[in-house]
Amino acid sequence: MAVYTRVDAEDIEQFLTRYDAGSLVSAKGIAEGVENSNYLLETTTDRFILTLYEKRVNPDDLPFFLGLLDDLVVAGLPVPPAIRDREGRQIQQLAGKTACLIQFLPGVSISHPTPAQAAATGKALARMHLSTADYEPTRQNDMGRPDWHKLARDCGPEGLNAIHAGLAALVDSELEFLDEHWPQNLAISAIHADLFPDNVLMLGDEVTGLIDFYFSCTDFTAYDIAVTHAAWCFSDDGLTFDSRISDALLAGYEAIRVIPEKEREALPVLARGAALRFLLTRAYDWINTPPEAMVTRKDPMAFLNRLSFYQQHPDVFSA
Numbered sequence: 001m002a003v004y005t006r007v008d009a010e011d012i013e014q015f016l017t018r019y020d021a022g023s024l025v026s027a028k029g030i031a032e033g034v035e036n037s038n039y040l041l042e043t044t045t046d047r048f049i050l051t052l053y054e055k056r057v058n059p060d061d062l063p064f065f066l067g068l069l070d071d072l073v074v075a076g077l078p079v080p081p082a083i084r085d086r087e088g089r090q091i092q093q094l095a096g097k098t099a100c101l102i103q104f105l106p107g108v109s110i111s112h113p114t115p116a117q118a119a120a121t122g123k124a125l126a127r128m129h130l131s132t133a134d135y136e137p138t139r140q141n142d143m144g145r146p147d148w149h150k151l152a153r154d155c156g157p158e159g160l161n162a163i164h165a166g167l168a169a170l171v172d173s174e175l176e177f178l179d180e181h182w183p184q185n186l187a188i189s190a191i192h193a194d195l196f197p198d199n200v201l202m203l204g205d206e207v208t209g210l211i212d213f214y215f216s217c218t219d220f221t222a223y224d225i226a227v228t229h230a231a232w233c234f235s236d237d238g239l240t241f242d243s244r245i246s247d248a249l250l251a252g253y254e255a256i257r258v259i260p261e262k263e264r265e266a267l268p269v270l271a272r273g274a275a276l277r278f279l280l281t282r283a284y285d286w287i288n289t290p291p292e293a294m295v296t297r298k299d300p301m302a303f304l305n306r307l308s309f310y311q312q313h314p315d316v317f318s319a
């Protein structure tokens with residue numbers, strides 16, 4: 001569940017008076033998500049998402065995220081901008097937290113995508129990349145390759161081996177491989193960096209929302225393709241690769257932006273990096289979240305299984 005900070009209806013009513021957004025009809029905490037506190041607000045004029053940023057989002061990064069969303073809206077992408085109050089402010093304080101009122105987007109996040117939905121997502125990602133190439137503000141990827149070493153150290157060999165016997169050694173050798181083979185000089189743009197199915201809202205086969213840009217950063221464009229591939233093309237446990245989803249995702253992407261040869265060649269290594277990134281963040285959360293906490297821990301093994309797949313199938317991205 002993700003309502004860490006409770007806000008009284010009276011305080012939300014008061015908060016809404018800063019905006020031309022109608023007055024409060026109802027406010028419900030949203031259970032999905034693990035990072036921030038989210039409420040669905042109904043007002044007399046519209047629906048909104050009220051987000052209160054918890055510890056993982058640094059408020060100093062919000063101008064990067066919100067500026068990116070504003071640019072993507074202008075480019076016609078279905079992303080949710082932060083609403084401006086009457087004085088033009090997007091970033092607010094509420095209940096002691098940094099908060100934004102965000103446009104509500106229709107659609108549901110799918111748990112088991114079809115090839116048609118993967119193709120639509122590939123297209124949306126490529127359209128996003130065509131626009132974000134010109135986004136001038138930059139933000140370093142704080143879940144990028146240099147940070148994986150620190151995450152592995154913070155998990156510690158005992159912590160990793162308690163998740164899976166021999167995991168610490170596997171992680172060490174993968175880090176070494178990635179340090180040696182990480183590509184250089186690929187195209188860079190703002191990327192989403194976390195485009196899992198739960199961050200894509202859909203109605204039927206149509207993408208109605210790309211959400212949760214709170215890991216977005218400046219990095220290799222192709223790394224975003226690798227992250228999305230790792231997130232979309234496997235069964236939940238990572239044991240079964242679905243080539244139909246993979247083909248559809250990549251074909252959808254290339255219908256909008258052809259993947260340059262250099263990026264395609266780099267994808268097998270980037271996908272190994274993406275799998276290791278989610279293996280390590282999940283392992284860190286697994287070790288540091290008590291089992292009785294109200295947040296559902298995500299299984300790190302699902303990404304160890306993906307990593308093994310990418311290690312054994314470097315040809316999976318061949319055209």
Ligand SMILES: Nc1ncnc2c1ncn2[C@@H]1O[C@H](COP(=O)(O)OP(=O)(O)OP(=O)(O)O)[C@@H](O)[C@H]1O
Pocket residue numbers: 002030032033034035036037038049080102103104105106109198199209211212
């Ligand atoms: N703009 C939006 N329009 C409609 N629904 C939204 C919107 N933003 C968020 N939601 C809903 O709220 C849920 C949680 O949002 P989100 O994924 O951003 O949570 P989080 O805690 O910030 O992130 P995480 O997915 O990393 O745990 C989403 O699954 C979706 O159902």
Ligand SMILES: N[C@@H](CCO)C(=O)O
Pocket residue numbers: 194196278281282298
């Ligand atoms: N999408 C990530 C969580 C946010 O980084 C995961 O499934 O592990």
